[in-house]
Amino acid sequence: xxxxxxxxxxxxxxxxxxxxxxxxxxxxxxxxxxxxxxxxxxxxxxxxxxxxxxxxxxxxxxxxxxxxxxxxxxxxxxxxxxxxxxxxxxxxxxxxxxxxxxxxxxxxxxxxxxxxxxx
Amino acid sequence: xxxxxxxxxxxxxxxxxxxxxxxxxxxxxxxxxxxxxxxxxxxxxxxxxxxxxxxxxxxxxxxxxxxxxxxxxxxxxxxxxxxxxxxxxxxxxxxxxxxxxxxxxxxxxxxxxxxxxxx
DNA sequence: ATAAACCCTGACATCAATGTCAGAGTCAAC
DNA sequence: GTTGACTCTGACATTGATGTCAGGGTTTAT
Numbered sequence: 001x002x003x004x005x006x007x008x009x010x011x012x013x014x015x016x017x018x019x020x021x022x023x024x025x026x027x028x029x030x031x032x033x034x035x036x037x038x039x040x041x042x043x044x045x046x047x048x049x050x051x052x053x054x055x056x057x058x059x060x061x062x063x064x065x066x067x068x069x070x071x072x073x074x075x076x077x078x079x080x081x082x083x084x085x086x087x088x089x090x091x092x093x094x095x096x097x098x099x100x101x102x103x104x105x106x107x108x109x110x111x112x113x114x115x116x117x118x119x
Numbered sequence: 120x121x122x123x124x125x126x127x128x129x130x131x132x133x134x135x136x137x138x139x140x141x142x143x144x145x146x147x148x149x150x151x152x153x154x155x156x157x158x159x160x161x162x163x164x165x166x167x168x169x170x171x172x173x174x175x176x177x178x179x180x181x182x183x184x185x186x187x188x189x190x191x192x193x194x195x196x197x198x199x200x201x202x203x204x205x206x207x208x209x210x211x212x213x214x215x216x217x218x219x220x221x222x223x224x225x226x227x228x229x230x231x232x233x234x235x236x237x238x
Numbered sequence: 239a240t241a242a243a244c245c246c247t248g249a250c251a252t253c254a255a256t257g258t259c260a261g262a263g264t265c266a267a268c
Numbered sequence: 269g270t271t272g273a274c275t276c277t278g279a280c281a282t283t284g285a286t287g288t289c290a291g292g293g294t295t296t297a298t
Contacts, residue, residue, distance in 0.1 A: 002244080002245075003244090003245070004243095004244065004245080013286070013287080014245090015285090015286060015287065015288085016285075016286065018246095018247095019284095019285065019286070023285095031294095033245080033246090033293080033294055033295080034245080034246060034247095034293085034294085035244085035245055035246080035294075035295090036245085036246090053285085054220075055220055055223060055224060056220055058284075058285095059284080059285080073234065074227070074230075074231055075230070075231045075234035075235050080231065081228065081231050081232075084224050084227060084228050084231075085228065087224060088221065088224045088225065088228065091217050091220060091221050091224070092221070094217055095214065095217055095218070095221070098210050098213055098214055098217070099214070101173075101174055101175055101210060102207065102210050102211070102214070104174060105174060105203050105206060105207045105210070106207070108193070108203060109200065109203050109204065109207070111193070111194070112193055112194045112199065112200050112203075113200075115192065115194035116194050121274080121275075122274090122275070122276095123273090123274065123275080132256070132257080133275085134255090134256060134257065134258085135255075135256065137276095137277095138254095138255065138256070142255095150264095152263080152264055152265080152275080152276090153263080153264085153275080153276060153277095154264075154265090154274085154275055154276080155275085155276090172255085177254075177255095178254080178255080
């Protein structure tokens with residue numbers, strides 16, 4: 001399978017597939033022409049990469065456990081849980097910040113509306 | 120007042136004060152030497168800029184109404200409310216995304232813990 | 239054999255406020 | 269008058285997955 005086919009099979013852009021390779025998430029053998037050659041397992045692997053990316057993990061974090069999760073269950077891969085916990089802590093931090101800003105905005109919007117009503 | 124003094128008075132870095140000027144948020148007269156010269160009002164203006172930045176507004180958005188809010192109440196400045204409403208919508212979007220990821224992570228963490236308990 | 243479609247690498251752009259550095263000029267205090 | 273602290277401009281770096289382009293080689297179908 002060439003890179004364009006893998007792209008269509010997974011929805012990942014050709015550019016992204018090359019980037020995953022550069023980051024050590026994906027490997028390909030090479031044809032005599034220099035073209036990348038992928039096997040069927042690559043489809044599942046790319047799907048897995050995109051799943052973890054959608055959780056907000058970095059390619060570096062994913063690289064740390066991708067090999068393990070491709071051959072075992074997540075629970076068996078010691079690297080996964082700490083990464084999840086770290087990400088969860090980051091998200092809780094972001095949620096707290098956004099929630100505070102949200103309250104502030106809502107108050108300010110209400111104040112403006114009230115001041116205008118008084119006229 | 121020179122830029123270092125304004126920096127100390129407001130907590131904004133010298134670099135940031137020059138950036139605000141570049142973005143049209145802050146103006147300064149110049150001494151013969153080329154040094155920027157600020158008046159007392161600049162302190163209040165910088166504090167105001169930083170307040171809006173802390174709400175997540177961009178310098179471009181702030182530039183759109185800063186002059187007005189420095190001389191009037193927010194409610195009098197027509198530009199403010201739409202900017203607040205746009206920002207609020209963006210934040211609600213981000214909150215929805217982060218909340219979804221958070222649920223997903225919590226489920227996955229629980230699954231891993233359960234699978235490990237079974238051994 | 240030619241054209242269209244595909245692939246390669248390398249590089250720059252994105253977003254945006256801020257840090258940091260270099261090289262040079264200015265000011266203040268002693 | 270010298271030294272240290274301050275200021276100036278301009279430029280590059282940060283963050284990170286992805287888009288896009290240029291210039292060139294390959295494959296495939298006609």
